[in-house]
Amino acid sequence: MNRKAQFLFGVLASALLLSSATLSARNSGPQESRATADEAKLTAEKSLGSPNAPIKMEVFDDYECPACGQFYEQTLKILINDYVASGKVYLIHRDFPLPLHKYSRQAARWVNAAARIGKFETVERVLFDNQLAWSEYGTENPQGVIKPIVEGALTQAEFQRVERIMQGCESDSHDELKGCAVDAEIQRNIAMGQLLPVQQTPTFVVTCRGKKYPPTAGVVNWPILKQYLDALLNSQ
Amino acid sequence: MLLLGRLGLGAIFLLAAYGKLRPQDAVPWSLASLKITPSSLGISSTFFAMQIDSFQLLPAWAVAPFAHMLPWVEFAVGVLLLVGFGLRYVSVLASLLIALFFAVVVRTYALHIAINCGCFGPNEKLGPWTLIRDGSMLVLCIAVTIGAFLMHRRAQSALGSAASNS
Numbered sequence: 409m410n411r412k413a414q415f416l417f418g419v420l421a422s423a424l425l426l427s428s429a430t431l432s433a434r435n436s437g438p439q440e441s442r443a444t445a446d447e448a449k450l451t452a453e454k455s456l457g458s459p460n461a462p463i464k465m466e467v468f469d470d471y472e473c474p475a476c477g478q479f480y481e482q483t484l485k486i487l488i489n490d491y492v493a494s495g496k497v498y499l500i501h502r503d504f505p506l507p508l509h510k511y512s513r514q515a516a517r518w519v520n521a522a523a524r525i526g527k528f529e530t531v532e533r534v535l536f537d538n539q540l541a542w543s544e545y546g547t548e549n550p551q552g553v554i555k556p557i558v559e560g561a562l563t564q565a566e567f568q569r570v571e572r573i574m575q576g577c578e579s580d581s582h583d584e585l586k587g588c589a590v591d592a593e594i595q596r597n598i599a600m601g602q603l604l605p606v607q608q609t610p611t612f613v614v615t616c617r618g619k620k621y622p623p624t625a626g627v628v629n630w631p632i633l634k635q636y637l638d639a640l641l642n643s644q
Numbered sequence: 645m646l647l648l649g650r651l652g653l654g655a656i657f658l659l660a661a662y663g664k665l666r667p668q669d670a671v672p673w674s675l676a677s678l679k680i681t682p683s684s685l686g687i688s689s690t691f692f693a694m695q696i697d698s699f700q701l702l703p704a705w706a707v708a709p710f711a712h713m714l715p716w717v718e719f720a721v722g723v724l725l726l727v728g729f730g731l732r733y734v735s736v737l738a739s740l741l742i743a744l745f746f747a748v749v750v751r752t753y754a755l756h757i758a759i760n761c762g763c764f765g766p767n768e769k770l771g772p773w774t775l776i777r778d779g780s781m782l783v784l785c786i787a788v789t790i791g792a793f794l795m796h797r798r799a800q801s802a803l804g805s806a807a808s809n810s
Binding site for chain 1: 668669683684686687689690691693694695697698699700704707708757758759760765766767769
């Protein structure tokens with residue numbers, strides 16, 4: 409191949425590459441922004457408080473993990489009533505069902521389905537409040553029966569809507585179910601946790617005025633968490 | 645050997661103090677991570693308090709004072725070990741501290757409490773590696789302490805024999 413042919417070949421290849429890149433950017437643009445908007449909507453459905461709060465706290469939880477139950481009952485409930493209600497903290501729930509907990513994925517599916525109709529807080533609370541009634545570690549029987557607990561927390565109409573979303577989801581399997589409408593969102597949360605990386609539950613990450621702080625794992629009592637949040641709020 | 649041991653231990657204590665005192669939003673070992681201000685210190689110490697609290701050992705009222713004090717104690721022990729001042733007493737204090745840390749991590753691991761260690765900063769999962777590391781540090785600390793006492797005794801006896809010769 410002489411130099412002229414090489415030059416022409418180079419120009420052609422560059423033009424081809426450039427046009428394909430432009431085309432793919434054009435095609436992926438609206439799709440990507442739609443996906444981002446969907447993700448933001450799903451995140452908002454499982455969040456409490458104002459998105460404009462100075463502190464954003466993401467909690468990676470497993471509904472069957474006893475430490476998560478303890479953290480919710482002892483710390484998060486007070487945080488929700490105090491710092492979330494007063495607009496200081498925006499609390500985001502992320503699902504991180506651990507495969508070692510048999511019913512955790514199923515619980516996450518119910519909560520995500522409830523979140524789709526705006527009932528996230530109610531169902532999250534009822535599952536943590538009654539963790540011993542449905543988890544493997546519970547003293548009460550039958551284990552793994554989450555549906556009646558969710559049903560008891562919602563009105564009949566609300567429950568019917570949640571049940572419709574849950575069609576194809578009623579399995580204890582930790583694998584992503586093809587026909588389950590909420591599994592993709594749970595998978596997305598797990599992937600986010602793995603990136604962090606979340607090594608145990610509960611794990612939470614705090615972002616204050618755009619600055620992201622390292623994750624904290626385990627049960628932290630409210631007075632200690634409050635001191636940390638106050639130090640962040642008082643920082644410049 | 646004693647010199648190497650105490651320098652190594654001193655560096656370990658300073659490293660542990662740095663991990664707890666540095667601004668938590670800064671990249672470790674960056675220039676920004678050395679810029680410790682009262683505001684960043686407030687965040688670091690309350691962040692460390694959360695890590696101590698997750699061990700579920702201390703009552704809530706004791707967590708904050710302990711979290712505020714420990715990094716500075718580690719810093720002081722690290723500096724004194726590097727300088728070699730009061731080596732016998734400082735090495736005993738260092739051994740006691742590391743023995744305490746070792747006991748705490750063994751207990752936490754045995755109870756299957758899945759948390760971060762917080763020993764050298766955030767995001768450090770407590771696992772078998774933590775036990776091996778802390779156990780090795782305890783052995784080193786005890787060796788330095790024994791060495792410090794032996795050196796002192798040798799120096800004393802050398803002084804005594806020099807005095808009797810004169």
